[in-house]
Amino acid sequence: MGILETLDQLLNILGNALARWLATFLPAWAVTAIMDFLVIVLVVAVALVIVLFLIWMERKAVARFQDRLGPNRAGPYGILQSIADAVKMLTKEDVIPAKADKGAFNWAPAIMVAPALLVYAVIPFGRGMVPQDLNIAILYVLAMASMTTIAVLTAGWSSNNKYALLGGLRIGAQLLAYEIPMALSMLAVVLLAGSMSTVRIVEAQARLPFILMLPGVFLVHFICAAAESNRGPFDLPEAESELVAGFFTEYSGMKFGLFFVAEYINLFAISAIITTLWLGGWQGPLLPSWFWFFAKSFAVIFVFMWVRFTLPRFRIDHLLSFAWKFLLPLALTNLFVVGLVVKLGLGFWPQAAALLVTNVAVTVGALYLGGWALRRAQQRAVEERMAQWRAWQQSR
Amino acid sequence: MLQNYLFIGLFVAVAVLFPFLAVGVAWLLRPKKPTPMKQSTYECGLETVGETWVRYKVQFYIYALVFVLFDIETVFLFPWAVAYHQLPLFALVEMFLFIGILLAGLAYAWRKGALRWF
Numbered sequence: 001m002g003i004l005e006t007l008d009q010l011l012n013i014l015g016n017a018l019a020r021w022l023a024t025f026l027p028a029w030a031v032t033a034i035m036d037f038l039v040i041v042l043v044v045a046v047a048l049v050i051v052l053f054l055i056w057m058e059r060k061a062v063a064r065f066q067d068r069l070g071p072n073r074a075g076p077y078g079i080l081q082s083i084a085d086a087v088k089m090l091t092k093e094d095v096i097p098a099k100a101d102k103g104a105f106n107w108a109p110a111i112m113v114a115p116a117l118l119v120y121a122v123i124p125f126g127r128g129m130v131p132q133d134l135n136i137a138i139l140y141v142l143a144m145a146s147m148t149t150i151a152v153l154t155a156g157w158s159s160n161n162k163y164a165l166l167g168g169l170r171i172g173a174q175l176l177a178y179e180i181p182m183a184l185s186m187l188a189v190v191l192l193a194g195s196m197s198t199v200r201i202v203e204a205q206a207r208l209p210f211i212l213m214l215p216g217v218f219l220v221h222f223i224c225a226a227a228e229s230n231r232g233p234f235d236l237p238e239a240e241s242e243l244v245a246g247f248f249t250e251y252s253g254m255k256f257g258l259f260f261v262a263e264y265i266n267l268f269a270i271s272a273i274i275t276t277l278w279l280g281g282w283q284g285p286l287l288p289s290w291f292w293f294f295a296k297s298f299a300v301i302f303v304f305m306w307v308r309f310t311l312p313r314f315r316i317d318h319l320l321s322f323a324w325k326f327l328l329p330l331a332l333t334n335l336f337v338v339g340l341v342v343k344l345g346l347g348f349w350p351q352a353a354a355l356l357v358t359n360v361a362v363t364v365g366a367l368y369l370g371g372w373a374l375r376r377a378q379q380r381a382v383e384e385r386m387a388q389w390r391a392w393q394q395s396r
Numbered sequence: 397m398l399q400n401y402l403f404i405g406l407f408v409a410v411a412v413l414f415p416f417l418a419v420g421v422a423w424l425l426r427p428k429k430p431t432p433m434k435q436s437t438y439e440c441g442l443e444t445v446g447e448t449w450v451r452y453k454v455q456f457y458i459y460a461l462v463f464v465l466f467d468i469e470t471v472f473l474f475p476w477a478v479a480y481h482q483l484p485l486f487a488l489v490e491m492f493l494f495i496g497i498l499l500a501g502l503a504y505a506w507r508k509g510a511l512r513w514f
Contacts, residue, residue, distance in 0.1 A: 039403075098435040162439065
């Protein structure tokens with residue numbers, strides 16, 4: 001076995017050695033249970049380290065985008081800043097409003113964090129490095145993602161605060177609206193790969209990542225993913241200037257910290273899913289597979305941050321109209337066209353080319369149509385105002 | 397197959413335990429000095445006027461209904477997409493009819509103004 005291969009499979013080799021050693025004095029079921037438990041603890045630990053890193057990365061990135069230095073006191077380049085933040089969170093008093101619904105108030109952070117962590121169970125971190133290869137992985141990811149809606153509604157309602165309630169209901173409407181186009185764009189990948197297993201989907205992209213076949217569908221998925229993780233320009237639920245902090249206005253101390261952590265766990269999970277579905281997952285030349293996976297995921301996260309710090313915030317009615325009236329019909333049309341092209345029964349490369357051409361055509365057509373409809377609506381609104389003004393002038 | 401879900405079950409236990417562990421550690425470390433002023437509802441320094449569980453617009457409810465419809469549709473589409481390569485042309489046409497009916501439903505909801513957010 002070459003050195004590269006050893007590096008690639010390092011974790012699996014160590015795991016197998018440990019399992020063999022345990023099997024010398026334990027029954028088979030106990031070995032499986034212990035190994036499963038170790039894998040879970042490892043995945044959770046990796047998730048938390050990634051969260052600490054992402055908090056620092058986001059603060060550093062926003063600082064650079066705004067021509068500032070960012071955190072630079074704790075450790076070299078301020079890299080220990082998030083650990084300092086964590087210690088601060090732990091020692092802060094936990095204020096529970098007297099009027100809050102205590103049970104729901106205390107459970108909401110747990111309902112938020114747990115599903116976010118559970119998504120990691122099906123992410124293929126490298127070749128043969130998936131915590132559990134479920135055959136319905138994509139459906140499972142969608143199910144876990146929609147648990148967030150329950151958590152924010154619980155938090156918003158139980159706080160007994162106007163800002164929290166309005167923020168919670170807003171985010172509920174937003175998450176529901178963007179979940180459907182996201183599921184439909186994932187469906188196009190499932191259709192091409194012929195499987196819902198994340199491992200199979202990565203293997204299906206050995207020759208060509210799906211982003212090069214269906215860039216339009218990828219774009220829809222990317223926009224929906226940004227909305228699902230409440231990142232700018234879709235960060236309405238926590239629009240500071242109007243809703244204080246949205247659904248977690250009343251939370252303090254570690255419970256606030258858990259919402260914060262869940263946001264970053266979600267961010268990495270969503271980027272990892274995008275990497276798996278569209279960018280070929282751990283596929284890549286020469287370097288170890290897990291390196292490719294993390295490099296691609298962090299590249300996606302950086303683009304998310306870039307978008308967040310560049311674009312201004314949406315208005316709630318625009319946001320919802322965009323999902324229901326533009327993304328949903330577009331996603332359905334895309335699915336329709338992909339299904340049609342696949343049924344033509346072309347070879348691999350002709351089919352990829354046909355998918356690319358039709359997908360780009362559909363996306364450009366949809367953008368053109370959407371722009372035309374928007375301009376017409378604006379024109380009508382202006383004419384209406386003008387008519388009102390003229391009527392007012394004449395009545396004077 | 398069963399072992400897959402045992403793993404997920406164990407993961408659920410650990411994932412639910414984690415937030416409680418974090419809050420538990422914080423409980424050991426943090427100060428506990430509640431006062432009535434601290435525990436009052438936060439409204440940017442002003443006294444709360446009226447009920448805090450305010451009535452929310454009915455539009456939200458209609459959105460939720462439309463969502464349930466389309467979410468069930470996507471769940472129906474998943475097995476179809478997995479088996480797509482083995483399906484005869486008939487199943488393809490059938491599913492396109494299904495999507496077509498749903499698109500007509502969306503157009504109807506749109507015309508009725510169910511998708512407008514005032």
